[in-house]
């Protein structure tokens with residue numbers, strides 16, 4: 465039967481991260497640098513939230529429920545190849561490792577982006593920032609492929625479960641509530657951050673990005 469597995473904060477976090485990462489990636493050019501910084505900082509804030517929620521969240525959101533050793537990811541992949549897929553109500557062992565790496569790369573890329581603007585001005589920081597951003601994009605591709613394969617072998621639309629929170633399982637395995645209030649607070653914080661940035665109320669965040677883009681353009685014109 466269908467049971468509630470993903471609480472609202474986890475689902476809101478996921479789709480806000482998808483949007484913010486995509487938006488940061490698309491705007492990573494000089495002409496869009498202010499938007500790029502705003503969406504990049506959103507990724508950083510979302511990852512920080514997820515780290516807290518990994519301890520304070522409901523059963524399947526807590527890291528303890530998907531703290532698999534790397535070898536377990538291989539056993540799981542082996543079970544797919546053998547066509548006897550292990551079923552997991554929460555994250556499967558392979559997906560768990562993609563999740564940890566995506567969170568780490570989001571934090572690292574965001575931090576390196578911040579250092580590109582506010583740091584010592586070393587060129588290699590910008591270059592490393594670009595590299596980790598692209599590694600993250602590649603991992604997102606693998607993650608989505610994993611979701612498609614997992615959906616097919618388990619005959620269950622996993623993407624939809626990340627939207628409505630429901631998966632196949634036994635009644636006693638479900639979580640009791642979706643903690644919607646925390647999800648609503650997260651959505652309100654992100655919306656507030658975006659609208660403050662849009663109104664120009666956060667010059668400490670947006671001005672360094674505008675300045676960097678202007679200087680960068682200027683340098684190119686004189687190359």
Ligand code: HEM
Pocket residue numbers: 474477478481482483485486514525554555556559560563566567604607608611622623624625626
């Ligand atoms: C920028 C792109 C994406 C990023 C960075 C990303 C990141 C993540 C993260 C961090 C989680 C862990 C959720 C949690 O417990 O907090 C997750 C899970 C999940 N994501 Fe994504 N995701 C992306 C795109 C997508 C897309 C496009 C889909 C749908 C096709 C998708 C479907 C899922 C599903 C179904 C899960 C749960 C996996 C499971 O059952 O274990 N993701 N993703």
Ligand code: HEM
Pocket residue numbers: 485488489492493494500501502503504505507508570571573574575576577578579580581590593594597598600673676677680
């Ligand atoms: C985690 C989200 C982020 C992703 C995925 C990302 C991705 C990228 C990518 C791919 C580039 C290279 C663009 C190119 O030259 O082709 C880039 C450049 C840059 N990013 Fe980010 N970034 C993120 C967050 C940030 C943040 C938080 C900041 C600063 C507040 C930032 C500041 C910059 C700067 C200054 C550049 C260099 C632009 C130039 O060429 O002068 N990024 N970013």
